[in-house]
Amino acid sequence: MGRVGVLLLNLGGPEQIEDVRPFLYNLFSDPEIIRLPFPWMQKPLAWLISSLRHKKSQANYMEIGGGSPLRGITEEQAIALQKSLQDKGQDVQVYIGMRYWHPFTEEAIARIKRDGVEQLVILPLYPQFSISTSGSSFRLLEKIWTDNPSLAPQQHTVIPSWYQRPGYLQAMAQLIARELDGFENPDQVHIFFSAHGVPVSYVEEAGDPYQQEIEECTRLIVQTLNRPNRHTLAYQSRVGPVEWLKPYTEDAITELAAEGINDLLVVPISFVSEHIETLQEIDMEYREVAEEAGIENFHRVPALNTHPVFIEDLANLVVEAIDAPPLTLDQVMRPQKNFKMYPQERWEWGMTTAAEVWNGRLAMLGFMGLLIELISGHGPLHFIGLL
Numbered sequence: 273m274g275r276v277g278v279l280l281l282n283l284g285g286p287e288q289i290e291d292v293r294p295f296l297y298n299l300f301s302d303p304e305i306i307r308l309p310f311p312w313m314q315k316p317l318a319w320l321i322s323s324l325r326h327k328k329s330q331a332n333y334m335e336i337g338g339g340s341p342l343r344g345i346t347e348e349q350a351i352a353l354q355k356s357l358q359d360k361g362q363d364v365q366v367y368i369g370m371r372y373w374h375p376f377t378e379e380a381i382a383r384i385k386r387d388g389v390e391q392l393v394i395l396p397l398y399p400q401f402s403i404s405t406s407g408s409s410f411r412l413l414e415k416i417w418t419d420n421p422s423l424a425p426q427q428h429t430v431i432p433s434w435y436q437r438p439g440y441l442q443a444m445a446q447l448i449a450r451e452l453d454g455f456e457n458p459d460q461v462h463i464f465f466s467a468h469g470v471p472v473s474y475v476e477e478a479g480d481p482y483q484q485e486i487e488e489c490t491r492l493i494v495q496t497l498n499r500p501n502r503h504t505l506a507y508q509s510r511v512g513p514v515e516w517l518k519p520y521t522e523d524a525i526t527e528l529a530a531e532g533i534n535d536l537l538v539v540p541i542s543f544v545s546e547h548i549e550t551l552q553e554i555d556m557e558y559r560e561v562a563e564e565a566g567i568e569n570f571h572r573v574p575a576l577n578t579h580p581v582f583i584e585d586l587a588n589l590v591v592e593a594i595d596a597p598p599l600t601l602d603q604v605m606r607p608q609k610n611f612k613m614y615p616q617e618r619w620e621w622g623m624t625t626a627a628e629v630w631n632g633r634l635a636m637l638g639f640m641g642l643l644i645e646l647i648s649g650h651g652p653l654h655f656i657g658l659l
């Protein structure tokens with residue numbers, strides 16, 4: 273066996289307040305985050321959204337100290353994983369490839385090439401697969417290696433998702449049990465699983481398995497926890513005007529409060545590190561929603577970060593992947609290529625789904641034109657004197 277490397281894939285986050293705008297630009301430039309019919313629209317729209325959103329986003333990052341802790345935590349996870357692999361007799365180098373901020377995936381691939389890694393294990397730090405997260409990073413890797421085949425390692429294997437791993441489930445159950453036992457009446461606490469949302473169209477039109485994996489993951493954590501508490505699953509962090517997976521976290525919290533729930537324990541489940549959505553959105557925004565709705569005791573389970581049971585399980589997962597027959601990017605991405613993706617749809621006449629989608633697209637184009645005109649002060653409506 274040649275030199276082995278592990279590539280940890282993650283989202284990345286702005287490290288300082290000035291990074292927020294270019295970070296948002298990178299995020300919205302990703303066609304897996306905003307699915308548009310024409311590639312040429314992607315960059316102008318990314319520029320527009322990052323320009324309109326960055327102030328609000330910066331204010332949120334200011335509330336957690338001016339930047340995302342994601343890079344630091346991911347680096348600690350990489351060090352802990354490498355150590356755990358060494359303890360198992362595996363001489364493996366661990367790399368980090370972020371999708372939207374430093375260290376970028378491209379940088380990681382250059383280092384992997386320079387170090388002469390021959391066999392690469394690709395491990396996303398997202399327990400559940402989504403087109404918008406792991407899928408996006410896989411697509412980027414595919415592109416890097418297609419554009420420059422000399423950068424590809426001799427052999428690679430992909431771990432698409434791993435939410436059903438026993439160590440991950442045990443670590444989550446341990447953290448939940450510890451928080452439950454901090455309440456006065458642990459059995460009366462309502463456990464509230466809050467997953468990052470995605471637009472409904474990802475699941476219903478593009479075939480994203482994310483919702484199904486989140487539901488299954490919640491079921492397995494509850495089973496592993498083996499406590500009598502009631503629980504709810506809801507989706508947070510909605511962005512933009514389209515419909516996202518429901519119930520929305522804020523609505524579900526308000527409904528539970530109306531039912532008379534007094535003790536709520538929030539469990540973030542789509543991400544294994546502390547980040548803006550746990551530290552600001554849950555700890556500040558949703559806490560306020562809950563308290564205003566009458567919930568007296570609002571607690572949150574910390575993210576796994578470098579929980580030893582979790583890291584040990586990741587190391588076992590890597591060892592198993594090294595020994596198993598490889599699962600290539602092509603094999604993992606092939607089912608996605610058969611999904612109904614917007615730009616590849618075939619046209620049929622009448623009020624078909626495709627017609628509705630095109631109505632939506634044209635309306636969106638008009639809306640974008642209007643926004644650009646409102647911001648720039650130039651355009652056809654100004655020309656004919658309507659603005």
Ligand SMILES: C=CC1=C(C)c2cc3[nH]c(cc4nc(cc5[nH]c(cc1n2)c(C)c5CCC(=O)O)C(CCC(=O)O)=C4C)c(C)c3C=C
Nearest residue numbers: 284285286305329340342402404405468470511542547548
């Ligand atoms: C599994 C986790 C995540 C999914 C699924 C996901 C989908 C998704 N996200 C956006 C838009 C934004 N995400 C932002 C930050 C962000 N997203 C995730 C995770 C998932 N996203 C994380 C961990 C972070 C935070 C990184 C950090 O800085 O700590 C942001 C920026 C923050 C903000 O302005 O609110 C946006 C915007 C979409 C549109 C989407 C699915 C289509």
Ligand SMILES: [Fe+2]
Nearest residue numbers: 283468509549
């Ligand atoms: Fe996100």
Ligand SMILES: [Fe+2]
Nearest residue numbers: 509548549553
């Ligand atoms: Fe948010």
